[in-house]
Amino acid sequence: MYTLLSGLYKYMFQKDEYCVLILGLDNAGKTTFLEQTKTKFNKNYKGMNLSKITTTVGLNIGTIDVGKARLMFWDLGGQEELQSLWDKYYAESHGVIYVIDSTDEERLTESKDAFEKMISSEALEGVPLLVLANKQDVESCLSVPDIKTAFSDCAPKIGKRDCLVQPCSALSGEGVNEGIEWMVKCVIRNIHRPPRQKDIT
């Protein structure tokens, strides 16, 4: 009877937990995106003033529940000297959100290089990838097709993993729900996939 009840309790209330990394160059809008996400998905969360967010030294952690899934976000600092820490988190992650500053054409190649290095890591093979073309609220920003063109030579390295380029504004919240809902769908589907061939011993 106890087993039956505890099984029922787990079925009804226990969440499946997924770790999602938020990566991208400094100033891309990662922490703003995390705060906006927490505000949108956590009913009782009193969001902080987005204009008070300063550069991340280390990491920020945030959690949201979407249906039976609990997403734990690790928002890592994007400054050049902090990028060398990103790969310490790859093995634990079920999904990656890569944030691009669509207003910063000058650093687009730098962002692409960091992205390419990240997706080349074996530890992230098969992990769903949400690419956010952020700051779309700024009139003169690069469009999604502009960004896709600039990142086009990464396509072979992305391979067959799930990948979506989502226009968004972390500041206004536009595109945030769509991105998160896509990520939830992908991590759930991915965890139920059979293991990759090389994992089978």
Ligand SMILES: Nc1nc2c(ncn2[C@@H]2O[C@H](COP(=O)(O)OP(=O)(O)OP(=O)(O)O)[C@@H](O)[C@H]2O)c(=O)[nH]1
């Ligand atoms: N206009 C506009 N500004 C944004 C948006 N998202 C973030 N910003 C601004 O961009 C700046 C950097 O935002 P952060 O969230 O601190 O960027 P970050 O990627 O976390 O930066 P690091 O922590 O240094 O890696 C801040 O001044 C934000 O207000 C957006 O969607 N639109």
Ligand SMILES: [Mg+2]
């Ligand atoms: Mg930050």
